Amino acid sequence: MSRAMNRIAVLTAALAVGAVAGIALGKPRKQFSFRGRSVIITGGSRGLGLELARQLAMQRARLTLIARDLLELKRAERELKGLGAEVLTVPCDVRQQREVVEAVTRTVTEMGRVDVLINNAGIIQVGPMDEMSLEDFEDAMAVHFFGPLYFTLAALPHMKASGGGRIVNISSIGGKIAVPHLLPYTASKFALAGFSDGLRAELKQKNIHVTTVCPGLMRTGSPRNAVIKGKYRQEYAWFSISSSLPLLSTSVESAAAKIIEGCRRGRSRVLIGAHTRFALLLNEIAPAAAAKLSSIINHLLPGQDSGAGAPKMGYESHSKWSPSWLTHLNDRAAWKNNEILIRS
Numbered sequence: 405m406s407r408a409m410n411r412i413a414v415l416t417a418a419l420a421v422g423a424v425a426g427i428a429l430g431k432p433r434k435q436f437s438f439r440g441r442s443v444i445i446t447g448g449s450r451g452l453g454l455e456l457a458r459q460l461a462m463q464r465a466r467l468t469l470i471a472r473d474l475l476e477l478k479r480a481e482r483e484l485k486g487l488g489a490e491v492l493t494v495p496c497d498v499r500q501q502r503e504v505v506e507a508v509t510r511t512v513t514e515m516g517r518v519d520v521l522i523n524n525a526g527i528i529q530v531g532p533m534d535e536m537s538l539e540d541f542e543d544a545m546a547v548h549f550f551g552p553l554y555f556t557l558a559a560l561p562h563m564k565a566s567g568g569g570r571i572v573n574i575s576s577i578g579g580k581i582a583v584p585h586l587l588p589y590t591a592s593k594f595a596l597a598g599f600s601d602g603l604r605a606e607l608k609q610k611n612i613h614v615t616t617v618c619p620g621l622m623r624t625g626s627p628r629n630a631v632i633k634g635k636y637r638q639e640y641a642w643f644s645i646s647s648s649l650p651l652l653s654t655s656v657e658s659a660a661a662k663i664i665e666g667c668r669r670g671r672s673r674v675l676i677g678a679h680t681r682f683a684l685l686l687n688e689i690a691p692a693a694a695a696k697l698s699s700i701i702n703h704l705l706p707g708q709d710s711g712a713g714a715p716k717m718g719y720e721s722h723s724k725w726s727p728s729w730l731t732h733l734n735d736r737a738a739w740k741n742n743e744i745l746i747r748s
Contacts, residue, residue: 436570436668438465442515444508445469446498446555447525449476450742451624452574454483455660456522461489463664468492468511470525480742498525498551499543508558518562520667522572523552523596528589528626529715530643531633534708540588540631548592549599556603560612568611572667573600577620577680581687581694584702585639604672613670617663620680621646621653625738627731628718638706640721648734652679656737 438460445460447453448469457467461484469484469491471477477493484491492514496507511518527547529540552573563569578586579593597616604614627644646652654677666674675681687694727735738744 436670438463438520438664438668440464440466441519442466442511442517443468443520443522444511444518444555444559445522445524446496446551447471448522449473449480449493451626452622452656452660452741453522453524454480454741455624455656456524456663457484457489457491458487459657459660459664461487461491464489465520466490466492466515468494468507468515470494470496470498470507472497476742498554499546501550501554504551504554505558508555508562512562517566518559518569519566520570520572521555521559521563522574522663522667523555524572524574525551526574527631528586529631529633530585530639531636531715532585532705532708533587535633536588540633541591544588544592545595548589549595552596553599560607563612564610569613570667570670571600571603571607571612571614572617572663573597573603573614574617574619574663575600577618577677577683580618581683582698584698585705601672613667615663615666615671615674617666617674617676618680618684619654619659619676620683622656622659622676623648623653623733623737624656625734625736625741625743627734628738628743630718632716632718632721635706635709636716636721637723640716640718641723641725642705644718644726644734645730648731650733653677653733656741 443460443465445453445457445467448457448467449471453469457469457480460467467484467489469477469480472495474495477495481491481493492511494507494510496503498504508518525547527544529536529544556571559569559571573596575597576589576593578590579597583590597618600614600616604616607614627640627647630643632640659676662676663674675684
């Protein structure tokens with residue numbers, strides 16, 4: 405009898421827990437709207453940042469765009485105001501904490517508050533480890549880790565004072581799986597992903613939702629602004645082609661839409677691209693196979709150039725392979741997303 409009673413007691417307790425969980429999960433959550441929200445986007449003058457701004461403008465967010473280049477900012481501002489958006493542009497080097505604090509202060513002064521922070525600013529150096537300098541790693545860490553850290557520290561007091569907010573950190577598949585010939589980028593994105601995941605755990609109780617975004621290759625048009633080292637024509641060719649092929653990359657429009665929806669829902673992580681999900685799954689269930697595949701890819705990439713000169717920008721590294729029909733989608737995206745700036 406006692407054994408039967410114990411089973412009934414356990415079953416009753418399980419049903420009670422299930423009922424409470426069901427009520428909690430079934431409780432409708434208030435829909436987060438971007439209308440009227442003050443949104444800071446670093447790296448907002450071109451590429452993914454600009455597309456995020458476009459889509460948020462259509463949702464009537466009030467935008468602050470952060471970038472180093474004033475001409476790029478003004479060009480983005482004209483486009484967004486043409487969509488009816490309220491836009492503030494602030495020239496700022498995210499590597500400089502003083503400038504970051506001034507940028508956030510100006511945003512609060514002119515926009516009244518900070519509701520959403522999207523840490524998107526980025527740089528990328530392409531080439532083998534032997535060609536990378538200590539400064540390359542320091543620069544990548546300054547932009548991808550310390551920049552988001554500075555902006556987070558500056559924005560948090562305002563979010564806490566207003567009762568909550570949202571922070572989106574654009575990491576990368578390279579922040580979860582090491583990618584050869586992109587080591588400064590990979591190392592710094594790993595740091596950002598770890599910071600972002602830990603930050604979410606600490607801020608959730610303050611009604612501040614942190615989302616870590618891990619996209620794979622995207623068709624933003626940005627390869628032309630990458631720093632290329634070593635055998636620069638060959639390095640640029642593989643990087644720009646792989647960033648353009650539909651099976652290996654995602655359109656910037658699709659990526660931006662998924663990031664915004666992830667931010668709206670307060671998701672912990674947003675993975676972009678089937679190739680990203682596959683790579684992460686392979687790395688989890690068969691790490692040895694993933695490491696072997698990475699080694700094979702590295703073997704196929706260009707080797708060290710013993711006579712390498714100064715680093716080149718992507719747009720200085722053209723060859724018969726790039727630009728070509730293989731890079732058409734990314735080349736077209738470059739024009740659309742302000743990656744090609746015609747200076748007068």
